[in-house]
Amino acid sequence: MRKRVQYGADAKGRAVNEYTSRRRMLQRTAVGFGSLALHGLLSRDGQARGPLAARSSLVPARAKRIIFLLMSGGPSQVDTFDRKPLLDRDHGKPLPFAKPRVQFNATKNLLRSPWRFRQHGESGLWVSELFPRLATRVDDLCMVHSCYGTNPAHGGAMMKLHTGTDRFIRPSIGSWLSYGLGTENENLPAFVTICPTLAFGGVNNWSSSFLPAVHNGTAIGDASVPSARARVKYIKNSRWSLATQRLQLERLKRLNEAYLDRTGSEAALEARINSFELAFRMQSSIPEIEDLSGETAATMKLYGMDNKVTENFGRMCLMARRFAEEGVRFIQVTHNDDKVQWDQHANLKRDHEKNAREVDLPIAGLLTDLKQRGMLEDTLIWWGSEFGRTPTAETGDGRDHNPEGFTMWLAGGGVKGGFRYGETDDYGYYAAVDKVHIHDFHATLLHALGLDHEQLTYRHAGRDFRLTDVEGNVVHDVFA
């Protein structure tokens, strides 16, 4: 048998198995967030076998990070970005073709949009009155009108959107990115999710599942608390000051080193010593990002922090920018109130308007701010939800869930601005032209970050897993 193992000795002359300890660092005991550094170590000693090593990007990276703006519940495509004149004309008539075999609830006849659409910007893309501020940034947006999924229930569709499957517990897309790219900042996780909802898949939507735990999303609060009170769990001690903790950590370090002498060199034990150091640094670095006191009044206004309606979501968007600046790879922001925010089975007019008011200005502000700072070029903004809504009416002016055709949009990160891709049918029910399945969308997102979705695999339970399972085609046309 070939010896694949390299040996060395540490400062005390103990035998150290470099290969084992590094491989374990990656696979089982990966400490901290410095996966890129580990990647470097692996390449350096020629061990091109680690889970990261074989995955040097085959496609050039356009973006370095993603900010995902999740509109939980399913905004209606035909009321926001996907204008349908025939829906207007045929209001009250039956849908002239079959509804899907499987529907969530029964719906009745066609329901026209209560909002007018106008063309905006140089590109002349259509946006409804719901998003007046965002409409001013339309030349940055790349609309994908032909998205579709398979699951018409929130839970399944959310899991599909985040993990690519609604049948199993699989790693979230943020975890895949963390696994594939590592982080740019050793003091922060690569994947954070701000105020996520605990319903509809809950933590599974940001879990690393079988990927090493270091790729887990770090939740900052959850949907039950306002963003002003959102915190990373266990980030602060209720009794000891940082200075006192430093003293405790010194003693802890000595105890752990003494134990290491008794066991002999052991990767996990060494990793655990370092993990306390990183944890200690995080206790300062994360609160620093959450502290907005250094932002100018103009910036605060840009995100709508001066307004009660937009303050909560505005803070999330501003925090997202700050995490992006610090090198976090995947930052998710969830718009979710104490109902399922965008889930208008009834009262579409009243509630879609309320929802849009909360996010319209902050999102426009985020785009403007990123552009001003030169960050939009390498930051991919992804706006979307688990599904869209039916063009047919449910209860009064309500619409049911519709995974058959809906709009998500991208901005920045090397995509074409002021561009539309794909179409739904005349009424906006089914994706019809240049269809983009969730798997395709995922493949495209990974592609933007320089990852080939077919090569980004992880071996678990006897087979290689991918975010896109055995599916997925990159939508090359959206890239500039």
Next chain:
Amino acid sequence: MGCRMLRPAAVVLMFGILVGVQPRMLDAADRREIASRIRFFESQIRPLLLAKCVGCHGSKKQAGGLRLDSRTNLIKGGESGPAIVVGRPDASRLMAAVRESDPELRMPRNGKLTARQVEQLGRWIKSGAVFPVQAGRDRILRDPNHWSFHSLRSPKLPGVKNRNWPRTPIDRFILARLDAEGIAPAADVDRRAWLRRVTFDLVGLPPSPEQLAAFLGDRTPGARSRVVERLLASPRYGERWGRHWLDVARYADSNGFDENVAHGRAWRYRDYVVESFNSDKPFDRFVTEQLAGDLMAWKGQRQRNEHLTATGFLSIGPKVLAETDQAKMRMDIIDEQIDTVGRALMGLTLGCARCHDHKFDPIATSEYYALAGIFKSTLTMRKYTKVAEWHEHLLPSPEATAMKQVYDQKVAAAKRDVEQARASAREAVRKRLDQDRSADKSDKELEKRFSPEEMARIKKLANVVAALKKAGPNLPAAMGVTEDKITDVKVHLRGDPQTLGDVVRRGVPAVLRGPPAPRIAEKTSGRLALARWLTDPRHPLTARVMANRVWRWHFGRGLVVSTDNFGLLGERPTHPGLLDWLSVRLIRDGWSIKRLHRLIVLSRTYGLSSHANAAAVQQDPDNRWLGRGRVRRIEAEAIRDALLAVGGQLDGTMTGSLLKLKNRAYFFDHTSKDLTTYDSHRRSIYLPVVRNHVYDMFQLLDFPDPAVTTGDRTSTVVASQALMMLNSKLVMAAADGLARRLQSEADGIDGRISRMYLVVYGRPPTAGERQADRRLLAELADGNGTPSKGGSVNEAELPLAAWAGLCHVVLASNEFMYLR
């Protein structure tokens, strides 16, 4: 694909694979790489060649003298020369043809390849043009002679050089292998560490200072054996090992998935598992009860209830309860059951065969649907309309009868109240109508004239009845399965319930030789026959998989590392002889798990030190050959239980539910408020297991995903764990508890420091440690964390908080959480 270079030997062996030679000499990584290339070929390239090329260039027709149906033929080529040059797509005529770069050479005729297909074809040629022959592929990838499908052998004990070393037969197998590898085993671990190891291992708690003293004081032969007997007899044993089984059974108190509703009665299954381990229920019986308890003969209602509760194993899996496609929901639930039975009991990924023949194991889709018939004839759900509801068994007992009586009386009384209210209201109306002789005074007419107040009063009382009925008597019940309409299932093509193929008779996979195929009677689902077949002593997998699980839970690594996959993609056993020997012993010992524990923990191998000489570490870095002990972290539950134990807070109450939600209630509504609390001080196994939202302390410490079978937990080290150890209430409270305990159990600073080390680590402190601890105490005593000036500490000046600060450090340390 293609990025990693195979070493030359592997390339040679790869061709071995292609012609059907056993890839025994390949290491795991090479095997994986080759498997990955074959997979790529089989999924992308072979179908392409078949669809686009072989029609004209195959066995029937050879246009241009060219055949594209084997690697040899591709290299040989046709009249115009070779079709491919291996490793060089740009020099391959095949690529030129499909790229249509040469106007003379444009292929295929029946439609241009897509850019992606062209790229894949190029990639395939570049990475060696792997092209297994069909027969060879079947022989290897779906190898019916795979080791784990063979019957158990009763291997002879191997000879060893040093006959004095082995203490038990297990040690003979281990030492023989070490001899062969030229590795000298490590020394025996010291007695303190052995006691700590075996105590955590068997009961999941640290040894108390008293237990330690007793063991260290017992120098007579059999001292270790007595410790083991004490531990196995403790009810704490079932809590520890029952939890291991719950990992396999994907136990949870909530459904998870889309509709995360409470499994309000799953805890009865959990208690059943704990009790089964404590009573050392034979494993064959344990399995049979879980698959078919409802169909077994019973003596007395107690046993009947136990059997019904056991079938919860099949019911507690995650289900998509809001699946609007009911046919799909039903098949998804069946799939989950097949997959769990496959992984948990046989180490097979049967679920893979739902849509296609298993790619790697010799399991055909038709065999999957033979099993599906068994589970489709089994009733798991009482309603499939969203939100769907699972079936529950009522568990009759004198208590249940009494509960029912109380309930019935309550309902009757509430109904009486309504009737009385009506009667008195009628009386009142009658009085009001007294003068009106013409009025119709039938009850019906009187009731029409009730005043709003009378109506409201009656409504209020009627609501009480309705509420009682809605709540139901809440009689003792357990999740579980029973027989449904007996049916065979048609093959679902590509797994789609809408496209059906031939009917398959209920049955089991044919490749597993040993026991005769079960005979499933017409009028039964076949679950009992399935269980009998699985627990037949001749079954090749059941005993092996369980013996390996037990080994894994003792050593932190299985003899077969992939505990849940004994198929072709699983790892091979490091010690095949030992695995079979253990499996045969397990069966011969009446499937007693406790006997298996004794065999293992009293072996010399189990008691080796983790500290080995550098040469041994070099030679066997992963400790595959078990020449030394394995340093390992204790599991999430053991960490919490140990924290509570040393902090003097542990509550030993057994059984029952800590769930605060009603059965089938949602864990999270849209507000995301967490209603589940984990502040109980009972052992961890009794804490609610909420899918989608596992207790965060557990989640951080690698508690497995409770939606799938897990026999081999991971053990990660991440900074968020350190944050939890530094700042969580749980650890702070344990430190406070330990500090108080030290105050009451020992005197003086030195006495208390000594006691602390004994309680937490099971050893006295060194002089240096004592000194450093005194210094930290002084620093902490200052309150602000600034070191106090003098240096020497007056005991009276030491506040409890300073002690808690020191205890916190000791509890956060590696020595507390790792076994050496």
